[in-house]
Amino acid sequence: MTVSASATTACPVTSALVDAETNADAEVRTGVEIRTDAEIRTGVEIRTGAEIRTDANALLELEDASCGYGGEDVVRKVSFRTHGHENICLLGPNGCGKTTLLRAISGLLPLTGGRVLIDGTDIRHMRQKDISRNIAMMSQLATVHFSYTVEETVMLGRYVRMKAGLFESPGKEDRRKVRECLEAVEMADLAGRPIDSLSGGQLQRVFLARTLAQEPRLILLDEPTNHLDLRHQIELVDHLIRWSETEGRCIIGVLHDIGLASRLADRLLLMRNGMLAADGRTRDILDGNCLNEVYGLDVRAYMRNMLKQWEPQGGNFHESR
Amino acid sequence: MKWPKRSIRTSTESGNIRTGTESGNIRTRELEIGMAGSGKGPAILLSVFCALIILIVGIGVGSVFVPPREILFIMANRILGFRLPAGVEEITVSLVWNLRFPRVMMAFIVGAGLGVSGTVMQSVLRNPLASSYTLGVSSGAALGAGIVMVTGFSVPFLGRLTLPAVGLVAGVLTVFIAVSFASRMDRAMSSNTIILAGMVFSLFINAILTLVAAMSRDQMQRIIFWQMGSFSLKDWKHVATLAPITIMGILWLIRYVRELDMIVFGEEQAQSMGVDLKKVKWMLLGLSAALTGSAVAFSGVIGFIDLIAPHVTRKVFGASHRFVVPLSALFGGAFMVLADLVSRTILTPIELPVGAVTALIGAPFFAWVYFGRSRKGVS
Numbered sequence: 020m021t022v023s024a025s026a027t028t029a030c031p032v033t034s035a036l037v038d039a040e041t042n043a044d045a046e047v048r049t050g051v052e053i054r055t056d057a058e059i060r061t062g063v064e065i066r067t068g069a070e071i072r073t074d075a076n077a078l079l080e081l082e083d084a085s086c087g088y089g090g091e092d093v094v095r096k097v098s099f100r101t102h103g104h105e106n107i108c109l110l111g112p113n114g115c116g117k118t119t120l121l122r123a124i125s126g127l128l129p130l131t132g133g134r135v136l137i138d139g140t141d142i143r144h145m146r147q148k149d150i151s152r153n154i155a156m157m158s159q160l161a162t163v164h165f166s167y168t169v170e171e172t173v174m175l176g177r178y179v180r181m182k183a184g185l186f187e188s189p190g191k192e193d194r195r196k197v198r199e200c201l202e203a204v205e206m207a208d209l210a211g212r213p214i215d216s217l218s219g220g221q222l223q224r225v226f227l228a229r230t231l232a233q234e235p236r237l238i239l240l241d242e243p244t245n246h247l248d249l250r251h252q253i254e255l256v257d258h259l260i261r262w263s264e265t266e267g268r269c270i271i272g273v274l275h276d277i278g279l280a281s282r283l284a285d286r287l288l289l290m291r292n293g294m295l296a297a298d299g300r301t302r303d304i305l306d307g308n309c310l311n312e313v314y315g316l317d318v319r320a321y322m323r324n325m326l327k328q329w330e331p332q333g334g335n336f337h338e339s340r
Numbered sequence: 341m342k343w344p345k346r347s348i349r350t351s352t353e354s355g356n357i358r359t360g361t362e363s364g365n366i367r368t369r370e371l372e373i374g375m376a377g378s379g380k381g382p383a384i385l386l387s388v389f390c391a392l393i394i395l396i397v398g399i400g401v402g403s404v405f406v407p408p409r410e411i412l413f414i415m416a417n418r419i420l421g422f423r424l425p426a427g428v429e430e431i432t433v434s435l436v437w438n439l440r441f442p443r444v445m446m447a448f449i450v451g452a453g454l455g456v457s458g459t460v461m462q463s464v465l466r467n468p469l470a471s472s473y474t475l476g477v478s479s480g481a482a483l484g485a486g487i488v489m490v491t492g493f494s495v496p497f498l499g500r501l502t503l504p505a506v507g508l509v510a511g512v513l514t515v516f517i518a519v520s521f522a523s524r525m526d527r528a529m530s531s532n533t534i535i536l537a538g539m540v541f542s543l544f545i546n547a548i549l550t551l552v553a554a555m556s557r558d559q560m561q562r563i564i565f566w567q568m569g570s571f572s573l574k575d576w577k578h579v580a581t582l583a584p585i586t587i588m589g590i591l592w593l594i595r596y597v598r599e600l601d602m603i604v605f606g607e608e609q610a611q612s613m614g615v616d617l618k619k620v621k622w623m624l625l626g627l628s629a630a631l632t633g634s635a636v637a638f639s640g641v642i643g644f645i646d647l648i649a650p651h652v653t654r655k656v657f658g659a660s661h662r663f664v665v666p667l668s669a670l671f672g673g674a675f676m677v678l679a680d681l682v683s684r685t686i687l688t689p690i691e692l693p694v695g696a697v698t699a700l701i702g703a704p705f706f707a708w709v710y711f712g713r714s715r716k717g718v719s
Contacts, residue, residue, distance in 0.1 A: 158606075
């Protein structure tokens with residue numbers, strides 16, 4: 020991978036700088052797909068430059084994927100594919116089908132139309148275990164009231180990696196991997212603690228370690244930062260960024276906070292009414308006014324307004340730490 | 341923007357190299373974890389020891405007291421072929437070997453099966469009140485047995501095993517009908533739907549059983565007594581029939597301890613971790629229904645053990661099913677032996693229904709373990 024590519028994934032701001040230097044490369048990759056209202060309704064596909072840069076076998080590819088509950092489609096004809104190693108965030112108002120889309124990708128919810136492909140293979144022809152070797156899911160924090168130890172909890176993530184046998188038990192490699200994942204989220208010191216004695220932030224880090232122990236190539240995030248305070252939200256997202264950096268893997272996340280989403284994602288997909296409304300690099304999406312369109316709200320004015328609160332005091336947000 | 345300085349890769353490398361002080365750190369930490377895992381060792385040994393004591397007491401105590409020494413001699417004689425020392429009377433041998441021992445074994449096996457099936461049901465349905473009983477196994481088995489008693493028919497080749505066999509089949513069948521009904525109502529087969537359907541079926545079948553009993557008054561007493569549960573008149577033939585079913589069922593369920601652990605965290609999480617949820621769920625529900633069904637068919641409806649065995653073992657040994665499943669068998673078995681002992685000794689010569697005794701001594705014990713220990717944990 021070239022220098023510019025790996026820098027791109029690090030953070031959108033630096034990537035913009037790098038892109039300015041390597042102009043030729045940038046030319047190809049810009050180009051936000053913005054669809055107008057009329058186009059969304061009719062579902063017309065407009066493919067721009069971004070789509071041309073395709074690998075023969077994308078890790079994940081959706082072709083007109085539709086799914087829903089009780090005969091009604093919540094997600095309608097969504098198509099996109101991952102490019103190499105990138106972090107994607109799904110944004111959109113409540114009920115637009117983000118979580119449903121994640122569930123379809125992970126095989127939890129059967130499709131009513133279209134296809135979801137992993138490495139070019141339709142997930143309908145894959146066993147759950149094979150899907151889970153590629154894709155792991157991390158959900159929002161739920162309360163636990165049973166006393167597994169931290170290590171036992173993370174070991175559950177090794178399930179898909181253990182050999183099938185009569186009474187299979189964790190081997191040396193599994194223990195090493197669990198330890199490594201606990202160290203990655205800085206929880207190794209608490210390996211023996213029961214999880215019902217942990218704080219919310221710690222618990223979510225344990226679940227992150229469990230997700231990492233699965234050694235997936237793609238992690239799906241279903242609002243994992245819910246119920247966490249600001250610092251823990253940022254910490255969790257940074258752990259995820261670090262993982263995708265060092266392992267060269269993908270993340271597709273639903274995060275409601277636009278700040279967190281832009282911290283994590285190289286690419287944003289905007290959804291509305293179960294369809295993709297826009298698909299482009301984070302910076303380009305934030306620059307355009309498709310966010311406002313999708314949410315029906317002047318998002319940038321809201322953000323500016325919030326930042327303004329600090330300005331009269333003369334404090335600099337970036338130097339406060 | 342600031343990025344964490346330490347990357348994952350460096351931490352792994354240091355783990356592999358294990359230089360100087362660092363390796364020491366890692367080793368002590370491993371030691372701690374190893375101890376945390378095997379810290380249950382002494383507790384497990386103690387439980388096994390307690391269970392053995394209860395077994396011997398269960399065999400020894402009764403209308404005639406047999407000292408533990410003599411019990412051990414008789415066991416050694418019958419199982420290992422050692423010669424009986426002088427002074428052990430033939431009648432004692434017969435009492436221990438032909439009456440008490442099979443009865444105690446029966447109680448232990450039934451209790452073990454009920455304990456494990458309660459654990460599995462609670463975990464699969466993620467509901468602390470779920471059990472094969474709430475899903476209608478006991479009522480199904482009772483109805484099957486009731487019909488056999490009233491009509492007096494017997495399946496060829498099964499002979500006197502007709503009653504338990506019909507009970508087992510009817511019990512398992514009820515669960516399958518209830519679960520398929522639930523899956524029709526709700527394709528995702530969510531736990532609440534299953535429990536609801538099970539309870540509706542259970543009540544419905546109980547009503548039919550009441551009708552059947554009312555229609556043949558001469559058999560009413562027998563049906564009611566059978567429903568209360570008893571281990572009297574159990575011999576080695578019963579043990580030889582039930583033991584293989586129960587042992588195989590429990591061993592089969594132990595294969596699924598990791599799936600159970602994952603399901604406890606939530607069905608979607610389990611599935612995204614690679615569990616073939618629908619298949620595993622059917623398998624676990626069917627197996628635990630078979631365990632309960634066969635136990636109920638042999639001994640009648642004995643409640644409470646399936647409820648408290650999982651709670652108590654979880655409280656003592658933690659949540660991991662690797663421990664909870666086998667140890668709830670041990671607890672359920674030992675507890676059932678104790679309940680049977682109380683039922684036949686406390687009001688001699690009257691024998692209480694063992695189902696009443698399990699609740700009678702189970703409820704206070706449960707309260708003590710649950711509230712007594714949790715209060716200590718908080719302070």
